[in-house]
Amino acid sequence: MKYNRCGRSGLLLPAISLGLWHSFGHNASPDLKRDLCRKAFDLGITHFDLANNYGPPPGSAEEAFGDILRTDFSGLRDRLIVSTKAGYHMWDGPYGEWGSRKYLIASLDQSLKRLGLDYVDIFYSHRFDPETPLEETMGALDFAVRSGRALYAGLSNYPPEATRLAGQILRALGTPCLIHQPRLNMLQREPLEQGVVEAAAHEGMGVIAFSPLAQGILTHKYLDGIPPGSRATHGRWFDKSQISPAHVARLRKLNEIARARGQTLAQMAIAWLLHDKRITAALMGASSVEQIEDAAGAAKNTAFSPEELRGIDVALA
Numbered sequence: 272m273k274y275n276r277c278g279r280s281g282l283l284l285p286a287i288s289l290g291l292w293h294s295f296g297h298n299a300s301p302d303l304k305r306d307l308c309r310k311a312f313d314l315g316i317t318h319f320d321l322a323n324n325y326g327p328p329p330g331s332a333e334e335a336f337g338d339i340l341r342t343d344f345s346g347l348r349d350r351l352i353v354s355t356k357a358g359y360h361m362w363d364g365p366y367g368e369w370g371s372r373k374y375l376i377a378s379l380d381q382s383l384k385r386l387g388l389d390y391v392d393i394f395y396s397h398r399f400d401p402e403t404p405l406e407e408t409m410g411a412l413d414f415a416v417r418s419g420r421a422l423y424a425g426l427s428n429y430p431p432e433a434t435r436l437a438g439q440i441l442r443a444l445g446t447p448c449l450i451h452q453p454r455l456n457m458l459q460r461e462p463l464e465q466g467v468v469e470a471a472a473h474e475g476m477g478v479i480a481f482s483p484l485a486q487g488i489l490t491h492k493y494l495d496g497i498p499p500g501s502r503a504t505h506g507r508w509f510d511k512s513q514i515s516p517a518h519v520a521r522l523r524k525l526n527e528i529a530r531a532r533g534q535t536l537a538q539m540a541i542a543w544l545l546h547d548k549r550i551t552a553a554l555m556g557a558s559s560v561e562q563i564e565d566a567a568g569a570a571k572n573t574a575f576s577p578e579e580l581r582g583i584d585v586a587l588a
């Protein structure tokens with residue numbers, strides 16, 4: 272596994288990290304969760320990413336990973352990067368979501384209990400809160416670090432201008448923002464086109480792209496349409512319009528480019544992200560160890576010729 276420096280920090284992150292958004296709640300067996308984490312670690316994936324509301328139900332992913340930390344990963348804490356987030360709805364009432372200091376610190380304390388940890392390595396503000404002063408939200412991240420609950424502060428789903436301001440506020444507080452986590456892949460390029468990646472890089476943040484495979488669309492799975500039992504048939508967050516006949520034709524063109532590179536479509540999709548030196552890591556989810564094994568191979572070849580990049584753009588036009 273290749274490890275990349277995260278922004279202007281001393282922290283190295285694996286080029287591929289494992290996100291526990293899907294397939295890590297009560298909808299998955301304990302054995303599968305253990306197998307996913309063990310395989311990831313064996314392949315050099317040392318970063319495991321969570322959030323307070325991951326499951327289902329909310330909180331169950333942190334509880335499950337906490338069990339793994341106490342058993343399979345016992346004694347390995349200092350060899351791991353564990354991150355969590357708060358920002359989306361977690362409990363009822365006026366203090367259960369968004370970006371207030373009240374919510375963020377209460378949520379982090381709950382996350383630490385579920386994980387069985389004294390601290391997380393990275394604590395994120397999971398989304399920009401337009402109603403709360405940015406100084407308050409960033410002050411809460413600064414407090415999380417200074418109080419020993421987290422080692423680093425991060426942002427997720429922040430627009431460009433808020434990213435710049437957040438970085439400036441945290442730097443002035445003495446807790447530079449480590450990382451930004453936007454949704455970014457070949458099909459969803461808004462963070463690149465709208466300036467989020469550039470803003471993060473300018474402020475010295477690393478960038479870790481979540482949903483690098485567009486929830487499985489950028490894999491072999493949908494090259495022949497929607498297979499039974501796939502996420503497209505039951506996933507709450509899945510956009511089925513991405514699997515129209517026209518989209519499938521584009522995916523097949525991409526797959527031809529990937530095969531010519533000696534990669535699977537999933538490997539090329541991850542490599543496409545990592546060829547941009549501003550991108551520290553791709554944050555993948557998985558429902559099988561085979562998916563992790565396949566994705567890990569992406570880091571072996573992240574170089575693209577100008578012709579390949581043009582071919583990708585033409586295929587998706």
